[in-house]
Amino acid sequence: MSERSEFTVESGSVEQRLLPSAEPVRLIDQHGVAHEHPQYEMPAAQTLAGGYAQLVTGRRINDQAGALVRQGRLAVYPSSHGQEACQIAATMVLGAQDWLFPTYRDTVSIVSRGVDPIETLTLLRGDWHSGYDPYEHKVAPQATPLATQLLHAVGVAHAARLKGEDTVVMALCGDGATSEGDFHEALNFAAVFRAPVVFFIQNNEYAISVPLSKQTVAPSLAHKGIGYGVPGERADGNDLAGLLAVLGSAVAKARAGEGPQLVEAHTYRVQAHTNADDASKYRDDAEVTPWLERDPIKRLDAYLTGLGVLDDEAKQEATRAAEKVADALREGLMQEVQPDPAELFEHLYTTPTPQLREQAAFLADELAREEV
Numbered sequence: 001m002s003e004r005s006e007f008t009v010e011s012g013s014v015e016q017r018l019l020p021s022a023e024p025v026r027l028i029d030q031h032g033v034a035h036e037h038p039q040y041e042m043p044a045a046q047t048l049a050g051g052y053a054q055l056v057t058g059r060r061i062n063d064q065a066g067a068l069v070r071q072g073r074l075a076v077y078p079s080s081h082g083q084e085a086c087q088i089a090a091t092m093v094l095g096a097q098d099w100l101f102p103t104y105r106d107t108v109s110i111v112s113r114g115v116d117p118i119e120t121l122t123l124l125r126g127d128w129h130s131g132y133d134p135y136e137h138k139v140a141p142q143a144t145p146l147a148t149q150l151l152h153a154v155g156v157a158h159a160a161r162l163k164g165e166d167t168v169v170m171a172l173c174g175d176g177a178t179s180e181g182d183f184h185e186a187l188n189f190a191a192v193f194r195a196p197v198v199f200f201i202q203n204n205e206y207a208i209s210v211p212l213s214k215q216t217v218a219p220s221l222a223h224k225g226i227g228y229g230v231p232g233e234r235a236d237g238n239d240l241a242g243l244l245a246v247l248g249s250a251v252a253k254a255r256a257g258e259g260p261q262l263v264e265a266h267t268y269r270v271q272a273h274t275n276a277d278d279a280s281k282y283r284d285d286a287e288v289t290p291w292l293e294r295d296p297i298k299r300l301d302a303y304l305t306g307l308g309v310l311d312d313e314a315k316q317e318a319t320r321a322a323e324k325v326a327d328a329l330r331e332g333l334m335q336e337v338q339p340d341p342a343e344l345f346e347h348l349y350t351t352p353t354p355q356l357r358e359q360a361a362f363l364a365d366e367l368a369r370e371e372v
């Protein structure tokens with residue numbers, strides 16, 4: 001018997017098991033019209049109504065954070081404007097026992113998980129590593145180095161599986177991050193050890209100024225799972241209903257012991273990469289306009305209004321709740337903070353290295369001289 005013949009394809013053809021749908025799964029189109037799907041069911045109307053309220057708050061957080069940058073209260077803000085359906089769906093499908101591993105663009109997702117918005121934005125204010133306790137809501141610190149969080153996510157999922165815990169890990173990343181070595185190592189390790197992870201790529205078509213066409217020639221980013229034996233699926237990233245169905249199914253499979261799952265949401269980065277970027281240098285407004293028509297809030301509003309589930313009172317209530325969050329953000333981030341420079345050296349190593357001790361002593365000495 002040759003060595004290779006020991007490799008057998010698990011039940012079903014490779015195509016059935018691993019290949020994503022030919023088109024991203026979409027249950028509600030941009031006009032708010034529902035479409036049946038052979039594999040995925042429309043979520044309950046009440047679930048979608050709850051999601052609508054979260055979308056409205058998420059959009060408000062994005063807009064408010066942008067204003068706070070202009071007022072000098074935040075150092076930087078990578079907005080998820082237009083990507084809010086991805087942000088909200090990623091947490092709606094999780095249980096309290098699950099973990100979220102976010103990137104710098106996933107503020108709205110973190111808040112949707114229950115983390116205090118001011119604590120969430122502390123990192124982006126630029127005076128502390130992370131303002132929230134990762135264990136309280138099972139949300140890892142926001143990762144700025146691309147794809148590093150995916151390896152950490154796999155580690156947590158693997159550990160949970162070894163301990164027999166009922167934990168699924170939702171690991172977020174962007175399209176650009178799928179070109180990083182860490183992305184591929186994370187997928188491979190997770191597949192070999194059947195770690196319960198859902199890798200969720202928000203393909204917003206840009207990595208700063210690099211368009212997707214210069215990032216990859218793969219048929220889709222969901223196809224990248226095939227080489228590792230990780231099933232992939234694609235969803236319309238502006239359709240909360242489709243995202244809930246696809247991500248919900250991926251989480252259920254990971255929880256049932258079927259190993260890691262890969263989901264690509266096709267969406268669009270409506271605004272610049274951050275306030276430090278000028279998107280007009282590398283793309284035309286004409287490219288952005290059609291995406292504004294595919295807005296995730298607009299289409300859910302149209303669908304739920306048509307069903308009679310969302311009336312004016314419910315919409316006003318959603319707006320009022322969002323304004324409350326924005327008010328709290330403004331108030332909280334207007335407070336002057338006096339970070340202790342010595343905190344720079346905290347939370348780095350259990351036992352500080354001799355170099356760090358030396359640098360901390362040097363800083364303390366300099367500060368003491370200033371005070372004299």
Ligand SMILES: Cc1ncc(C[n+]2csc(CCOP(=O)(O)OP(=O)(O)O)c2C)c(N)n1
Pocket residue numbers: 105144145146173174175176177178204206207208269273
């Ligand atoms: C390892 C690493 N390399 C480069 C960067 C610089 N960088 C910051 S954001 C970014 C683009 C990331 O694009 P994508 O993964 O698509 O996420 P998006 O910003 O669109 O959400 C790059 C290259 C980084 N943060 N980390």
